[in-house]
Amino acid sequence: MTRMERRNLVNGLLFASPYILGFLLFMLYPLAMSFYYSFCQYNVIAKPIWIGWDNYHELFRDSDFTTALYNTLYFTVFSVPLSLAFSIGLALLLNQKVNGMSIYRTIFFLPTIVPVVASAVLWLWVLTPDGGLLNGLLLQFFGIRGPGWIADPAWSKPSLILMNLWTVGTAVVIFLAGLAEVPKELYEVADIDGAGPWGKFRNVTLPLITPTILFNLVMGLIAAFQYFTQVYVMTNGTGSPAKSTLLYALYLYKTSFNYLKMGYASAMAWLLFLVIFAATVLVMVSSKRWVHYHGE
Amino acid sequence: MANKHKFHWVAHLCLLSASVTFVAPFLWMVSTSLKSEARIFPKAGGPPQWIPTADRLDTQGRRIVKVLEGPFAGKQGVELSAHEGERHEILVEGKTIALWPEEFEVEQRLGFQWKNYVAALQKMDFINNLRNTLFICVFCVVGTVISSGLVAYSFARIPWKGRNVVFLCVLATMMIPYQVTLIPLFAVYRSLGWVGTFKPLIIPSFFGVPFYIFLLRQFFMGIPEDMSAAARIDGCSEFGIFLRIIAPLAKPAFATTGLFTFLFEWGDFLNPLIYLQDDRQYTLAIALQQFQSHHESAWGPLMAMSTLITLPIIVLFFLTQRTFIQGITMTGLKG
Structure with missing residues (x-):
């Protein structure tokens, strides 16, 4: 040397x-300890007791866990693609070089900086069945008596998905930057070929923003699996009604800090890691088929 | 060309309606925060009331009403008595008549109720919570900017053996969900006696935050190498190069780091929820949630609090918009 x-x-x-x-x-130390705790009975106060695979076995017999897993998958499967499509749509509209573009961009971005607790309380009020804004507007403009939204087990998850659309601003800004990188010449070539707006979107824009789609997809997936604060605030930490908003992260929190079953919760955490990791790998592997990088 | 114009027009219309939808919850929040209890829940089936109003009163404090039915329909009068379940006595054109509530309407004027804000400031102990929040925010910003900057400099500008392995750790740990380390960290902080203090919220930020290390590293790598080489020949130490050459050039990246950290800590919920136990220590976010859980439908004060928590962030955003958008773009495209 x-x-x-x-x-x-x-x-x-x-x-x-x-x-x-x-x-x-x-x-590193917490990772190792968390792995160790996941094989233990542990309540923070007493020393952990080794119980082998019991926590993992119990997970699949625990109906609340299965409910939480189902709710989270439901939320993720609908919310992530819907938010992605919505943000691409808004970004495409903004990319038309319309007047006041920066004002629109600001408006779409603002909800993402609102403290999550404040926006959760606000949406709880907007979604209140009687007296809330959404049902009031539905009745005023469409004569529809709206559902119970977050208070109705059948509508509570769609409510969360709807609410999540309000915070697509970050993705919109990232898509806008991605759209700005698409070379103008390609559109000119498409014009010469006589491509319409849809043809240009399908054959020029969409393939060239696939790297940005991949980025937002992975970020969206990771965030959806860990969705916590909104449901905690809106249901006062219960996941009500009828456990319909008991999402994975909420159940994990309750297991550790309400029931003090820290070993069991550690097993849940590792399983969550595995699920997120598997989903990310799946997306990354599949991306070889649908993501196009510049210059390839 | 005509086609293009039409398309622009459609795009404008779509953007306009989307914007209205995005802004509506904000307006609803502010509107509710300025309404009296009676106005927050108007008559069932009535349209949402966007503009807060109050009853119009005459000089003697009596409600001014408009008669809707009977021989005096369309005339203005004042209400003399109002008892539940009885006809109200109304004075119209010198005569006293008795009407049921549905036979007249009380005239409205623009009326803002500031008492929701008073309630928010007092019941939530706003000033104290604000002080706690700012305390945490400031230390986290300082800690994150300094530590992440130093670490990023090491990864970006010093070619040392094993650097790539350590940098890989930074990237890998960003993938691990916080739930995995949550419980052991709680156990550690508990055994250190830190639970119920600000320490678990602040101290980790002095050890470099992977996301910002990555962000700053990308920025440092874009600064030409010959500037540091020249300084090195002049006998400048590595720390001197970082402080005098790199840091001033990387101001935008540092600003982004500080801004995002501030924003995150301002709104953070989970960590304060776990580690703060005495309500004297609550941050604004926790205080709002606690108030909400105890007063579930006190929408006036709740919206006033939400407005108070959101407003500083929106002001901050308008002051630093460029830094914001650049930061988001940087993470999205280079990330």
Whole structure:
């Protein structure tokens, strides 16, 4: 090792030391312990007791767990593609170089910066069956008596999905940046070929923004699986009505901090990691078939 | 060309209606926060009332009404008495008549109720919660910016052995859901006696936050290498290069990091929920949730609180819009 190399190593480690230390303390150690706890009976106060695979076996006999898993998959499967399509739609409209584009962009982005607790309380009020804004407007303009939304087990998950559409602003901004990277010449070529707006979207725009779609899809999936604060606030931590909004992260929180079944909750956490990891890998593998990178 | 114009027009219409939909909840929030209890829940089946109103009163504090039925229909009068389940006595053109509530309407004027805000400030202990929130925000911003900056510099500008392996760790740990480390961290903080203090919320940010390390690294890598090389020849230390050359050039990236950290901590819910136990320590987000869970349909004060929590963030956004949009774009395209 030359003097230069040694100097770089010392400096590099020194500069990276906050992260290396933090990684050991706040990541590696907790990871190992969490894995260990998932095979234990543990309530934080007493020492953990080794029980082998019992926690994992119990998960599949626990009807609340199956409900939570189902609710989360339902939410993810509908919310992620719907939000993605909605944000692409808005970004495409904004990309038409209309006047006041930056004002529209600001309006779409604003809901994403509202503290989640505030927006959850606000939507609880908007979705209140009697006196709430949404049902009031439905009656005023369409003469429809709206459903109970978040208070009705059949409508509570659609309510969350609807509510989630309000916060697509981040994805819209990212899609806008992606759209700006599409070379103008390609549209000119498409014009010469006589392509209409749909043809241009289908054959030029869509293939070229697939990397951005992939990014937003993965981010959306990860966020959906961990969706927590909104349901906690809106149902006061219960997942009501009839456990219809008991999502995975909420059940995990209740298991650990209400029932103090920390070992069981650790097993749930690792399973969640596995599910997210599997979903991400699946998307990444499939992306080889549908994502086009520039210059390929 | 005509086709293109038509398309623009349609796009405008779509954007306009989407914008109205996006803004409506905000307006509803502010509108509700300014209404009296009676106005928040108007007559069943009535349309949503966007503009807060109050009853019009005459100089003696009597309600001014408009008669709807009978010989005096369309005339204005004042209400003399109002008893539940009885006809109300109305004075119209010098005569006193008795009418059922559905036979007249009380005239309305624009009326803002500020008492919801008073309730929000007092019941939620707003000032104290604001101080707690700002305390956490400021320390987290300082910690995140400094530590993530140093670590990012190491990954971007110092070629050291093993750097790639460690950087891979940064990327890998971003994939791990917080739920996995939540319980052991709680156990650790509990054994350190940190539960019920701000420490678990602040101290981790001094050890580099993977997302911002990544963001800053990408930015540092774009700064020409010969600038640091020149300084190195002049005998400048690595820390000096970071401080005097890289940091000033990377101001936008640092601003983004600080801004996003501030925003995250301002609205963070889960960590304060787990670690703060005394209501004197509550942040704004927790205080709002706690108030909501105890007063489920006090929509006036609840919307006033929501407005108070949201407003500073919106002001901050308008002051720093460019940094914001650039930051989002940076994470989306290079991420």
